[in-house]
Amino acid sequence: MTVKLKTTTLVSSIVTALVATIMMATPASSAEKAKGWNQGGGEQDAALHLTPNLENGIEVYEVCAACHLYEGWGQPDGTFPQLAGQHQHVIIKQLADIRALNRDNPTMYPFALPESIGGPQSIADVAAYIATLPMNPEPGRGPGTDLKHGEQLYKDNCVRCHGEHGEGIEEKYYPRIQGQHFKYLERQFEWIRDGKRRNANPDMVKQIQGFSNKDMDAVLDYVSRQQPPADMVGVVGWENPDYE
Amino acid sequence: MKKNILKSIVLLSGILLSVSLVSTSVNAAEKKKRDPGKKVYMTKTCMACHGKNGRKAMLEYPNIAGQDKKYIANQIKYILSGKRLGSHDATGNPRAQGMRGSLVTPGDNKPRISKAEIKQVAAWLAKQKPADLKAPKTPLDPASVAAGKKLFKSKCKACHGAEGNKPLKGNPYLAGQKRDYLFIQMQDIKSKARKTPKSASMYGVVKKMTDEQFANLADYLSQIDRNAK
Numbered sequence: 001m002t003v004k005l006k007t008t009t010l011v012s013s014i015v016t017a018l019v020a021t022i023m024m025a026t027p028a029s030s031a032e033k034a035k036g037w038n039q040g041g042g043e044q045d046a047a048l049h050l051t052p053n054l055e056n057g058i059e060v061y062e063v064c065a066a067c068h069l070y071e072g073w074g075q076p077d078g079t080f081p082q083l084a085g086q087h088q089h090v091i092i093k094q095l096a097d098i099r100a101l102n103r104d105n106p107t108m109y110p111f112a113l114p115e116s117i118g119g120p121q122s123i124a125d126v127a128a129y130i131a132t133l134p135m136n137p138e139p140g141r142g143p144g145t146d147l148k149h150g151e152q153l154y155k156d157n158c159v160r161c162h163g164e165h166g167e168g169i170e171e172k173y174y175p176r177i178q179g180q181h182f183k184y185l186e187r188q189f190e191w192i193r194d195g196k197r198r199n200a201n202p203d204m205v206k207q208i209q210g211f212s213n214k215d216m217d218a219v220l221d222y223v224s225r226q227q228p229p230a231d232m233v234g235v236v237g238w239e240n241p242d243y244e
Numbered sequence: 245m246k247k248n249i250l251k252s253i254v255l256l257s258g259i260l261l262s263v264s265l266v267s268t269s270v271n272a273a274e275k276k277k278r279d280p281g282k283k284v285y286m287t288k289t290c291m292a293c294h295g296k297n298g299r300k301a302m303l304e305y306p307n308i309a310g311q312d313k314k315y316i317a318n319q320i321k322y323i324l325s326g327k328r329l330g331s332h333d334a335t336g337n338p339r340a341q342g343m344r345g346s347l348v349t350p351g352d353n354k355p356r357i358s359k360a361e362i363k364q365v366a367a368w369l370a371k372q373k374p375a376d377l378k379a380p381k382t383p384l385d386p387a388s389v390a391a392g393k394k395l396f397k398s399k400c401k402a403c404h405g406a407e408g409n410k411p412l413k414g415n416p417y418l419a420g421q422k423r424d425y426l427f428i429q430m431q432d433i434k435s436k437a438r439k440t441p442k443s444a445s446m447y448g449v450v451k452k453m454t455d456e457q458f459a460n461l462a463d464y465l466s467q468i469d470r471n472a473k
Contacts, residue, residue, distance in 0.1 A: 063292075066289055066291065066292035067289050067292060067346065075356070077349045077354075077356055078349060078350060078351065079345075079346065079347075079348075079349055079350065079356060080346075101334075101335060101336070104335060104336070104337070105335070105345075106333060106335040106337040106341045106342035106345060107341075107342045107343075107345030107346050109333075109334065109335045109342065110293065110302055110303050110305075110342070111292070116302070183349065183350065183351055183352075186350075186351055187350040187351055190351075
């Protein structure tokens, strides 16, 4: 009898504790509902099948320009990535992921909301516009001290998806990483490797598990120095005439 | 004789015209010199969230135009250093994380805003005209506003001044602040999700208060017009 009572008390206190834990964890765990790397559907699919309107893309991009700059060149210190020249598929996927909380980005989140930039059509428009912007000729680079090692690592681990020179693959949502700011690459790589970036490709997560920080820096330094095709690169000091 | 008069009139008007031209170009040159604090506000991406001149913040973010200079500077520093966090926002991160992400170079934890720039932007914001009152989306309950008024007098006035409009230096103006922001901050100080040197002294006041009382205070304060003469 006493035993039974004790058990009931124990069970009920466990239940209480559990409920309390769940309640406390709610805000975080709702955000942690990762939908995996690329299940598609939703706004991503909707945006992909819409015909982009570049004029509206200019309008929508103005919100983005507050941080990514009118030129889309981002910050060489890595705070904000270069967007210019990125594949449309990639921008569409990342925007849809950020606003679905499938990619953790508290700084950008409010600007990815429909009330800031609009619905799937706007996503399609701004992605198309971003792809047309000439790229930063002077991205932030690494120290340049371990490039041979970086090149070897790139060839052994990255080429298959990100391409010979980091150009990525549009249809597969693999981003263009050539000429991206070194510090930005570093942060994303770390987050992908260590599981903080929820929408990372699991194949990549597996592929880079063995990378030390030294390997990471070497390969990303190499990547940041890869040249995009000449006709995609802007001239130093270019100012986007769409916002005169 | 007539010719001479005509000549002098033409001459005189020419002189007058050139004087006025010179003076307008001087004005233009003066106008061009932008306040360094405003430049910080525009180039360090503050405007993206807090809106034009600090008066049109998005979501539940605070309006910061006309805020106490020392308070603004301190909060920027606390947010950069990770000392001010706050409860979780919609992304599941501490509230201040989004702002930190825009100002701190990731990896090496180096702020991309200098101490001098923090001073400049705080001084400039403090000089800006506070935001005009915005009518609440749903009308506030007059009983709640009255309860908030009473509570404020007994609990908050000593540090934040009459009607939240005359704070002690280093404390924030509360009058006319956005309702949801006020409510969340009171909750966060009570739960210690927001724990900064100044909030420690406020903790003693809010620790026994209820969400309902926070709502009363937020209702009341959000509808005080700082621009009323």
